[in-house]
Amino acid sequence: MTDERIVPMRLQRFLARAGVASRRGSEGLMTAGRVTVNGQVVTELGSKVDPLVDVVAVDGREVSLANTHAYLVLNKPRGFLSTMSDPHGRPCVRTLVPTSRYPGLFPVGRLDADTTGLLLFTTNGDASQRMLHPSMHVWKHYVALVRGVPTHGELERIRKGVPIDDSVAQPAHIEILDGHDQQALPVAPEGVPYGHSVVGLRIHEGKKHQVKRMLKAIGHEVIRLHRDEFGPIGLGEVSSGCWRELTERERADIEALVAQGRH
Numbered sequence: 001m002t003d004e005r006i007v008p009m010r011l012q013r014f015l016a017r018a019g020v021a022s023r024r025g026s027e028g029l030m031t032a033g034r035v036t037v038n039g040q041v042v043t044e045l046g047s048k049v050d051p052l053v054d055v056v057a058v059d060g061r062e063v064s065l066a067n068t069h070a071y072l073v074l075n076k077p078r079g080f081l082s083t084m085s086d087p088h089g090r091p092c093v094r095t096l097v098p099t100s101r102y103p104g105l106f107p108v109g110r111l112d113a114d115t116t117g118l119l120l121f122t123t124n125g126d127a128s129q130r131m132l133h134p135s136m137h138v139w140k141h142y143v144a145l146v147r148g149v150p151t152h153g154e155l156e157r158i159r160k161g162v163p164i165d166d167s168v169a170q171p172a173h174i175e176i177l178d179g180h181d182q183q184a185l186p187v188a189p190e191g192v193p194y195g196h197s198v199v200g201l202r203i204h205e206g207k208k209h210q211v212k213r214m215l216k217a218i219g220h221e222v223i224r225l226h227r228d229e230f231g232p233i234g235l236g237e238v239s240s241g242c243w244r245e246l247t248e249r250e251r252a253d254i255e256a257l258v259a260q261g262r263h
């Protein structure tokens with residue numbers, strides 16, 4: 001698991017995150033000798049700072065990450081609830097993310113306890129609300145190990161919009177994945193068992209047990225479910241139970257997505 005106490009970051013990244021300038025612009029400030037760390041001028045671009053400990057200043061003015069929102073992705077393991085606490089004391093994702101570094105961190109939406117994969121966290125309540133709003137149509141990609149092999153006709157039912165319970169699921173993208181495909185690994189690490197198959201499904205709805213219900217509606221029980229994309233964000237190389245911060249590019253993508261919803 002990632003140790004939240006030891007997360008130094010590059011100084012130019014810190015400055016960009018604090019909103020001082022772009023990363024390139026921040027490098028310019030550093031090489032111009034305008035940035036100090038604990039009172040010492042730092043011009044070396046590889047220098048790192050610990051945002052919890054080091055005092056960073058530009059032209060003598062202290063800067064901090066206090067007013068910037070945190071965004072990170074967790075590779076949720078099986079057996080963890082997507083909540084920050086549980087009255088029954090069951091394992092929660094709270095213990096897997098750096099809440100003391102980022103107070104107010106919470107998950108954007110939920111995954112079932114037995115679902116693994118990408119769970120986005122943020123301290124930005126406004127962005128979270130917008131990303132979850134049905135009108136935003138944020139696409140999510142799931143990989144599922146299912147019993148049986150869906151026929152062409154069954155896949156078409158999902159593509160056209162399959163009735164589930166008292167409503168109809170929106171049309172979704174679905175394909176059968178090759179068991180050797182990298183994407184299939186999280187749900188079939190030892191290969192696809194006989195009489196099963198792996199499907200990739202892209203949906204933009206987020207109702208309770210949405211994927212399991214859609215696949216059940218075409219006659220295929222979900223055995224394992226993993227999410228590997230949420231809107232513009234992919235899980236990347238994050239091991240189960242570990243987290244990573246979004247890159248500057250991903251933050252910008254999320255902010256652009258959220259801004260779109262404001263129109």
Ligand code: URA
Pocket residue numbers: 110111112113115208209210211212213225
């Ligand atoms: N759909 C499900 O059925 N479960 C999840 O955890 C996410 C989507």
